[in-house]
Amino acid sequence: xxxxxxxxxxxxxxxxxxxxxxxxxxxxxxxxxxxxxxxxxxxxxxxxxxxxxxxxxxxxxxxxxxxxxxxxxxxxxxxxxxxxxxxxxxxxxxxxxxxxxxxxxxxxxxxxxxxxxxxxxxxxxxxxxxxxxxxxxxxxxxxxxxxxxxxxxxxxxxxxxxxxxxxxxxxxxxxxxxxxxxxxxxxxxxxxxxxxxxxxxxxxxxxxxxxxxxxxxxxxxxxxxxxxxxxxxxxxxxxxxxxxxxxxxxxxxxxxxxxxxxxxxxxxxxxxxxxxxxxxxxxxxxxxxxxxxxxxxxxxxxxxxxxxxxxxxxxxxxxxxxxxxxxxxxxxxxxxxxxxxxxxxxxxxxxxxxxxxxxxxxxxxxxxxxxxxxxxxxxxxxxxxxxxxxxxxxxxxxxxxxxxxxxxxxxxxxxxxxxxxxx
Ligand code: PGA
Ligand code: ZN
Numbered sequence: 040x041x042x043x044x045x046x047x048x049x050x051x052x053x054x055x056x057x058x059x060x061x062x063x064x065x066x067x068x069x070x071x072x073x074x075x076x077x078x079x080x081x082x083x084x085x086x087x088x089x090x091x092x093x094x095x096x097x098x099x100x101x102x103x104x105x106x107x108x109x110x111x112x113x114x115x116x117x118x119x120x121x122x123x124x125x126x127x128x129x130x131x132x133x134x135x136x137x138x139x140x141x142x143x144x145x146x147x148x149x150x151x152x153x154x155x156x157x158x159x160x161x162x163x164x165x166x167x168x169x170x171x172x173x174x175x176x177x178x179x180x181x182x183x184x185x186x187x188x189x190x191x192x193x194x195x196x197x198x199x200x201x202x203x204x205x206x207x208x209x210x211x212x213x214x215x216x217x218x219x220x221x222x223x224x225x226x227x228x229x230x231x232x233x234x235x236x237x238x239x240x241x242x243x244x245x246x247x248x249x250x251x252x253x254x255x256x257x258x259x260x261x262x263x264x265x266x267x268x269x270x271x272x273x274x275x276x277x278x279x280x281x282x283x284x285x286x287x288x289x290x291x292x293x294x295x296x297x298x299x300x301x302x303x304x305x306x307x308x309x310x311x312x313x314x315x316x317x318x319x320x321x322x323x324x325x326x327x328x329x330x331x332x333x334x335x336x337x338x339x340x341x342x343x344x345x346x347x348x349x350x351x352x353x354x355x356x357x358x359x360x361x362x363x364x365x366x367x368x369x370x371x372x373x374x375x376x377x378x379x380x381x382x383x384x385x386x387x388x389x390x391x392x393x394x395x396x397x398x399x400x401x402x403x404x405x406x407x408x409x410x411x412x413x414x415x416x417x418x419x420x421x422x423x424x425x426x427x428x429x430x431x432x433x434x435x436x437x438x439x440x441x442x443x444x445x446x447x448x449x450x451x452x453x454x455x456x457x458x459x460x461x462x
Contacts, residue, residue, distance in 0.1 A: 041068035042124045042164055047153060049110035051103050054079055054404040055432040056244065058101045062406075063110055063152030065160040067123055073160025077148045078375055079404035081244065082192040082201060082282050084328050084349030086357060088378035091146025106146040113145060114153055124161040130154050130379035147378035154379040155410055169410070170443060173384075173417030178450045180213035180440060181399070181415045181423040182206050182458040184278055184321075185220045187227055187265075188250070188258045189243030191282045193403050198252045199296055202245070202280035203262055204424070206320060208456045209274025213444045216453065217428075217437060219271045224428060227265035234261070244403040246427035254297055255279075259317050278321035280424075284349040287327035294327075303333045310341055321398075323371060324348045334366035344369045344459060346398055353377040353386045362393045369396035369459065371424070374414070387418045396459035398422035405432040409439035416443050421454035421461035 048064040054076075061077045079090060091109070093102035117136050121129055133153060137145045162172035170177045185205050190198030205223055210216035227248060231239050235250045243249035252258050259277070266275050283306070286294045293300040301309065303326065310325060321344035326333030328349035338345045347367035351357050353376035361367065370390035374383045387397050399415035401424060415423045423440070426433035444451050454461035 040164055042122050042161055043068045044119055044121050044123050047110060047115040049107045049152060051107055054406050056404050058404060059098050059103045061103050061106050061148045061152045063156040065123060065156040067160050067164055069164060071160055071164040073156045073163055075152055075155035075159055075410060076406035076408035077152045078402035080402045082285055084352045086352040086354055087376045088147035089141045089143040090148040103148060106149040109145045109149040110153060123157040126158060127381045129157055130381040133379060142378045147375060151375050151378050158380050169413035170416040177416045177419060178447055178452055179419040179421055179461045180444050180451050180453045181421055182208055182454050183216055183220060184424040185427050186245055187224060187247045187262060187427050189245055189247035192285055193245055194243035194249035196249045196251050198258055199286055200255055200279055201282035203258045204278040206276045206278055207274055208276055212453050213440055219274060221428060222269040223265050226268040230261055230265055246430040246433045276318045276320045279319060280323040281325050283324055283326055284328040307336055314341060320344060321346060324350055331361060331366050335364055338365050338368055344396055346371050353383055355385045355389050358386055358389045362395055369398060372397055372399045373402060398424055401425040407432055407435045409435045412436045412439035419461060421458040
């Protein structure tokens with residue numbers, strides 16, 4: 040076995056929205072290959088690592104030929120001969136070669152593709168599933184957050200909050216969680232057709248329904264009704280991604296919601312009222328990405344899981360700076376927000392050491408690559424957000440988790456109600 044990198048290849052492929060993205064192959068001296076695809080966000084945070092887009096006519100400027108060329112012409116000669124299993128050394132070399140704080144020179148998409156493909160190649164060479172390669176103690180199957188109603192930047196409706204999710208926390212196993220999720224999905228589909236007509240049963244970017252709803256409570260009521268029509272109501276709680284960075288107007292310092300302009304206080308009062316009526320256990324980005332005070336107040340006053348997405352950007356520096364202030368108590372972990380596997384693992388570890396939960400997340404622009412399924416089990420995170428179930432790029436992750444559950448056999452533990460600290 041020779042784990043040194045012999046060759047790196049890359050190409051432009053398409054994500055689920057039909058936009059180009061980067062796919063990387065890392066080939067080792069012994070001939071083993073690891074392949075990884077890079078996802079892309081649409082409702083992005085300002086502090087994310089920067090993906091490189093060509094800005095040319097083709098694909099409306101979204102081409103990634105420059106990022107692909109950077110992998111082959113700049114990264115490959117530099118990391119050739121490095122041991123693919125020395126992930127930190129490899130990632131440090133990639134970061135140094137780029138030389139910018141946000142990976143904008145070579146592109147976070149170029150860098151992440153190499154970082155993830157190298158991990159896969161090393162795991163393959165060692166004949167280990169990736170989750171076990173990441174962690175010999177990997178055993179926790181996550182609670183899947185099914186975002187069954189999509190709004191915000193992910194849907195062509197006027198619903199402002201981006202994601203309305205169910206958490207099947209009362210399932211005994213991950214496979215039972217999927218059964219429950221699909222039962223709710225089907226009931227919700229029927230309800231949406233009954234209320235809004237069959238055209239409303241089309242789905243948004245992450246596979247949830249995107250009916251012509253404006254009000255948050257109307258979306259919640261539909262979801263609750265669907266849940267109550269199944270036999271699983273006592274096994275399900277709810278979560279929201281408010282994604283308020285995109286509702287915030289820095290000029291007025293207010294949030295646009297349901298035709299009103301709300302101050303931080305008013306939005307907080309809106310959340311408090313909502314929590315009185317619905318068993319919501321988790322809220323992501325309840326305030327905009329730089330509103331540290333808003334996050335501190337939400338964490339203290341709402342007493343539920345407050346997840347930092349745009350707010351923390353999987354960035355160890357932001358986690359260190361913001362979490363100890365009591366601003367959020369969970370990290371949304373998206374590998375492409377930071378751009379290397381080792382920095383993403385650092386982000387998770389920092390979160391744990393600050394008593395935070397970790398929710399591994401898809402991007403709205405995904406491919407069929409299920410790598411986050413291995414990652415979520417590899418870090419025993421307890422929660423995964425990977426869309427609703429009928430789009431193939433989402434089922435790819437669920438299907439990988441079903442395989443992992445079977446492989447782990449009796450050592451598999453479904454996080455369930457302990458999704459925040461699954462031990
Ligand atoms: P994105 O959205 O992938 O479009 O950024 C996901 C999220 O906000 O959680
Ligand atoms: Zn989000």
